[in-house]
Amino acid sequence: MAAEPTTLFDKIWAAHEVEPGLLYIDLHLVHEVTSPQAFDALRIAGRKVRRPDRTLATADHNVPTDGSSRAAQILDQLSRVQVETLERNCAEFGVPIYSLGSERQGIVHVIGPELGVTQPGMTIVCGDSHTATHGAMGALAFGIGTSEVEHVLATQTLRQTRPRSMRISYGGELGFGVTAKDLILGTIGQIGVEGGVGYAIEYAGEAIEALSMEGRFTVCNMTIEAGGRSGVIAPDATTFEYLAGRLAAPDPLPVEEWSELRTDPEARFDREVEVDAGALSPQVTWGTTPGMVAGVSDSVPDPRTPGEERALEYMALEAGTPIEEIALDRVFIGSCTNSRIGDLRAAAAMVRGRRVASSVEAMVVPGSANVKIQAEREGLDEVFRRAGFDWRSAGCSMCLGMNPDILAPGERCASTSNRNFEGRQGRGGRSHLVSPEMAAAAAIEGRFVDIRDWEPARGPEPVGAR
Amino acid sequence: MDRVDKIRGPISVLNRSDVDTDQIIPKQFLKRVERTGFGQYLFYDWAKEPGWDLDPNEILVTGRNFGCGSSREHAPWALQDYGFKALVAPSFADIFYSNCTKIGMLPVPLPEEEVEALMAAQEAEIDLEAEVVRFSGREVPFEIDPDLRHRLLNGLDDIGITLQSGEALERYEAERERAGPVTTAL
Numbered sequence: 001m002a003a004e005p006t007t008l009f010d011k012i013w014a015a016h017e018v019e020p021g022l023l024y025i026d027l028h029l030v031h032e033v034t035s036p037q038a039f040d041a042l043r044i045a046g047r048k049v050r051r052p053d054r055t056l057a058t059a060d061h062n063v064p065t066d067g068s069s070r071a072a073q074i075l076d077q078l079s080r081v082q083v084e085t086l087e088r089n090c091a092e093f094g095v096p097i098y099s100l101g102s103e104r105q106g107i108v109h110v111i112g113p114e115l116g117v118t119q120p121g122m123t124i125v126c127g128d129s130h131t132a133t134h135g136a137m138g139a140l141a142f143g144i145g146t147s148e149v150e151h152v153l154a155t156q157t158l159r160q161t162r163p164r165s166m167r168i169s170y171g172g173e174l175g176f177g178v179t180a181k182d183l184i185l186g187t188i189g190q191i192g193v194e195g196g197v198g199y200a201i202e203y204a205g206e207a208i209e210a211l212s213m214e215g216r217f218t219v220c221n222m223t224i225e226a227g228g229r230s231g232v233i234a235p236d237a238t239t240f241e242y243l244a245g246r247l248a249a250p251d252p253l254p255v256e257e258w259s260e261l262r263t264d265p266e267a268r269f270d271r272e273v274e275v276d277a278g279a280l281s282p283q284v285t286w287g288t289t290p291g292m293v294a295g296v297s298d299s300v301p302d303p304r305t306p307g308e309e310r311a312l313e314y315m316a317l318e319a320g321t322p323i324e325e326i327a328l329d330r331v332f333i334g335s336c337t338n339s340r341i342g343d344l345r346a347a348a349a350m351v352r353g354r355r356v357a358s359s360v361e362a363m364v365v366p367g368s369a370n371v372k373i374q375a376e377r378e379g380l381d382e383v384f385r386r387a388g389f390d391w392r393s394a395g396c397s398m399c400l401g402m403n404p405d406i407l408a409p410g411e412r413c414a415s416t417s418n419r420n421f422e423g424r425q426g427r428g429g430r431s432h433l434v435s436p437e438m439a440a441a442a443a444i445e446g447r448f449v450d451i452r453d454w455e456p457a458r459g460p461e462p463v464g465a466r
Numbered sequence: 467m468d469r470v471d472k473i474r475g476p477i478s479v480l481n482r483s484d485v486d487t488d489q490i491i492p493k494q495f496l497k498r499v500e501r502t503g504f505g506q507y508l509f510y511d512w513a514k515e516p517g518w519d520l521d522p523n524e525i526l527v528t529g530r531n532f533g534c535g536s537s538r539e540h541a542p543w544a545l546q547d548y549g550f551k552a553l554v555a556p557s558f559a560d561i562f563y564s565n566c567t568k569i570g571m572l573p574v575p576l577p578e579e580e581v582e583a584l585m586a587a588q589e590a591e592i593d594l595e596a597e598v599v600r601f602s603g604r605e606v607p608f609e610i611d612p613d614l615r616h617r618l619l620n621g622l623d624d625i626g627i628t629l630q631s632g633e634a635l636e637r638y639e640a641e642r643e644r645a646g647p648v649t650t651a652l
Contacts, residue, residue, distance in 0.1 A: 015642070015644065016644075018631065018634050018635055018638045019631055019634050021613065022628065022631060022634075024635075024638055024639075024642075024643065026644055026646050027646065027647065027649075033496050033497075033538075034537070034538065034539065036499035037499070037500065037501040037539075040499070040501075045625075047625075052649070052650055053648045053649055053650040053651070054646070054648075054649060055649060056649040061496075062497065076497075078497035078498070079497055081497075081499065082497050082499060085499050094650070096649045096650050096652065104652075115652065116647065117647040117649060117652075119646065119647065121644065122644065122646060127537060127539075128536075128537055129535065129536050129537040129561055142561075143537040143561050144537060144561065144564075145537055145538075145539035145542075145561060145564065145565035145568060146501075146539040146540075146565075147539060147565065147568035147569065147624070148564070148565075148568065150625065151624055151625050151628065154625050154628075154629075155625060155628045155629065155635065156635075156639075157628055157635065159613075159624055159627075159628065161611050161614075163560075193484055193531060193534060194484070194530060194531040194534075194557060197531065197557060197558075197559060197560055198560060224535075224561075227531065227534065227559060227560070228560075229560045229561060247652055248647035248648075248649075248652055250645075289484050289486075289534075305483070306482075307482065307483050307484060310482075400488075400493050400536075401493055402493045402494070402496065402497065419486075419488070419535060419536075421486045421488045421489065421535060422488070422489060422511070423488060423489075423492060423511055424488050427492070427511060
């Protein structure tokens with residue numbers, strides 16, 4: 001009798017079940033904000049980190065992006081203590097860490113894939129809800145809380161209730177100017193911010209297969225914004241090409257084994273969703289959840305719920321206002337959603353030879369020290385600087401405003417990050433989520449523009465471009 | 467972890483949907499390295515709005531998708547430190563739900579119409595043993611994973627339970643552990 005057809009999720013789950021409901025964790029990523037209480041609890045209980053060799057730490061949430069290269073240089077006292085605490089905990093428990101000043105430091109969800117420690121078929125957790133990002137490489141990856149961080153540190157396992165399964169299939173192909181960010185924002189708009197609650201999601205279909213590795217990270221990254229804890233994409237030639245030659249990647253890659261990591265054709269999902277990728281336009285959020293989103297050529301919709309009414313009031317927007325008439329004070333290009341080299345190249349291509357509008361303050365925050373180095377090698381920093389962007393160092397930065405990069409009350413920002421919650425980027429700040437290309441064009445024009453019919457000036461190719 | 471059994475008394479109501487953890491505890495308070503003292507910062511910005519009124523009762527009744535967004539356990543810590551022992555809503559975000567159960571705070575999902583009815587009531591009793599919420603002379607059942615219920619009723623520590631599976635864990639590592647990146651060797 002043939003084996004029961006299974007999903008990619010089922011296969012990874014089964015390979016990691018120590019006993020029913022107890023999952024072995026192949027990689028535990030740690031950062032400064034959600035770990036100090038977990039290390040403290042270990043210390044109190046006299047426990048060790050079971051597998052430091054499967055644990056990796058970096059400092060990202062809190063760090064200033066001003067080029068500080070040591071924790072001692074952090075001006076904010078609480079932030080400094082938190083980063084220093086992480087460094088001390090890692091030293092005490094033998095956990096490798098890439099802190100400020102390391103060329104490997106960066107946003108935890110950028111450095112994992114970049115260093116090649118994120119690989120197909122693994123289970124990966126981190127005390128951060130955007131851990132689903134790593135699912136783009138065919139790993140089962142999800143965010144956990146601090147008590148679970150402690151549990152993984154102590155046991156290298158997690159107790160988990162098996163989620164239901166959902167597949168989101170994308171037909172058609174993305175049009176010109178429509179990116180992975182628009183694809184996931186459009187999806188969240190369609191299924192809602194609660195649509196994925198209780199589900200492990202798999203993204204599939206021709207539009208997903210056509211995406212670059214970086215585009216796939218962007219899609220999986222925002223799974224949590226649809227309520228899903230994990231989002232996975234079957235590994236393929238794009239994945240293997242991305243991984244080949246990276247620091248921690250095996251050589252040669254076990255391509256044959258990894259190629260078996262896919263959902264069987266007959267496997268059934270608890271829920272199937274279809275999205276027409278060809279029908280999507282560049283997306284702009286207008287409200288205070290990522291599901292409050294519209295096409296750039298649309299207008300701010302009439303509120304249908306008290307929540308939407310409240311959102312419009314907070315955002316100081318009136319129903320019926322064309323999205324393209326929304327003027328901006330700030331532009332933020334960065335975050336674990338859109339700060340990889342491909343994102344920066346795409347944004348740079350929009351601004352080359354142009355100037356940021358005088359009414360706008362714009363910044364670019366590379367996702368990692370490595371991304372920064374690569375971008376500078378390609379001359380992208382000069383493209384941004386000449387256009388009037390502030391070129392920063394790696395970190396989470398204004399995605400959540402735990403460092404000095406924040407919006408002032410009332411400021412309106414086009415942001416490539418993942419959350420437009422009230423006050424997310426600074427108390428009273430108003431965030432609109434968009435793709436790097438849309439953010440870059442908005443910086444130039446001082447308002448949102450439809451990049452599909454916006455022709456960026458063509459300058460010379462940057463030095464060292466591939 | 468304290469045992470959870472019956473939680474009874476007046477209720478507090480926050481009738482909003484999609485309440486994210488950034489609202490429950492804004493980022494500036496995540497810089498603390500302690501686990502305690504977050505209650506004073508609960509709903510820090512919303513609490514300044516005129517008409518805001520949220521008594522520290524033991525039961526909070528609220529809207530759909532409560533606790534969405536960031537995985538910060540600081541959100542359940544703040545709610546618990548403020549005084550809540552149980553939360554009732556039509557639905558909870560996955561990570562938030564799990565985080566609550568790790569600290570012995572009980573999330574109770576009820577159908578939307580029952581949550582609305584409960585909001586109109588003054589008090590309630592949540593009985594984890596019987597898996598029901600009692601209010602206005604009625605008894606409404608709720609669902610919870612049996613293992614989780616057992617753990618909460620007995621105040622069991624997850625890590626302690628897992629360490630009892632030490633042999634299975636060692637066998638897994640010896641026989642089935644996936645070859646993978648060795649972070650200490652990079």
